[in-house]
Amino acid sequence: MNPSQKLFALIICVLVFIFTIELVRRRRLREEYSVLWLLTSLVMFVLVIRYDWLELLTNMIGARIVTTTLFIGAILFLMLIAVQFTIKLSQLSRQVKNLVQENALLRSEIEDVKSGRLRGRNETGPIMAEEKH
Amino acid sequence: MSKILILIPAYNEARQLPKVLRGAQDALPGADLVVVDDGSSDETGAVALSLGAGLVTHGSNMGYGVAIQTGYKYALARNYDFLVQIDGDGQHDPDSIRELLDPLRSDEADFVIGSRFLAGGNYRPPLARRIGMQVFRRLVSWIVGTSLTDTTSGFQAFNRDVIRFFVGDVFPCDYPDADVLIILHRAGFRIAERPVRMFPNAEGKSMHSGFKPLYYIFKMFLSIGVTLLRSPELHRREKP
Secondary structure (H helix, E strand, O other), X not given: OOHHHHHHHHHHHHHHHHHHHHHHHOOOOOHHHHHHHHHHHHHHHHHHXXXXXXXXXXXXXXXXOHHHHHHHHXXXXXXHHHXXXXXXXXXXXXXXXXXXXXXXXXXXXXXXXHXXXXXXXOOOOOHHHHOOO | OOOEEEEEEEXXXXXXXXXXXXXXXXXOOOOEEEEEEOOOOOOHHHHHHHOOOEEEEOOOOOOHXXXXXXXXHHHHHOOXXXXXXXXXXXXXXXXXXXXXXXXXXXXXXXXXXXXXXXXXXXXXXXXXXXXXXXXHHHHHHHHHOOOOXXXXXXXXXXXXXXHHHHOOOOOOOOOOOHHHHHHHHHHOOOEEEEEOOEOOOOOOOOOOOOOHHHHHHHHHHHHHHHHHHOOHHHHHHHOO
């Protein structure tokens, strides 16, 4: 890696790091989502500084050139981000489902109270208490 | 006397619902009825109320699994002893409800599934569906250790313990089907099967259209596999 390539890579790593921190500072990105971005920029920074480690890693995975290792790293990073998002989506779907159900049940109870049909049930309303979120 | 709830999940079933509700009322006059309107755009909710049923309305269409789980939460909150689940499209014959309840009342089973094939039912699904049903029937029967003839039936009845179990996260809301039986078995519930009558869908609608059968097969195998990989203790812990 010649000095200009090294400088360019370092600038990119620093910019990604600063940009991520800035997003968290402005509360446009939550801390939990910033971890992977910060970690990746740090790993890239270290690998640029310690180029021999990058070459060692390239040899270990059986690649011929270091750019292959970097591309594999980038793809792995994107995959991890996608997995993190789908886990979060599943969690959000479950929360939305529970909210829709609770809203529907509460609305039904209100309608029953209004029409005087409510009878013979737990006073504490165990719906939420029974549920595991 | 036992408190019984008849749960009818419905999505745009205003035309079929009166027949289903009247049939259920005639079959079991002492039972309460609740319709879970899964975000219908027609008069489903108004029809349910006009015929004296309880009504729970989803703000948006969440799918069959979520609708029935809302019904379970309703039943649990109102202390019902038994719940009978019957589809709102008129396919399930309400006259069969009593037969489903018998094993629960005599405490022979915790969960009873209505089979359209027991006692020589005349239901003949299309070939592809028949093959799929056979595969899951054999697989589930083998895992559960009891011969079951209709593992995909939505015509079911169960007791309060199962209701309490189903309101938890263990219930597969995205496509509850044959996998539910395996989950129940792993949790230690007693499963029984009784013959019921089913009619062809009057509106010709099906939950299994387009690519849904493919997703169904994938989801069932995945769900059954994952359920088997989980420790039975995990399910027993969820059991009330």
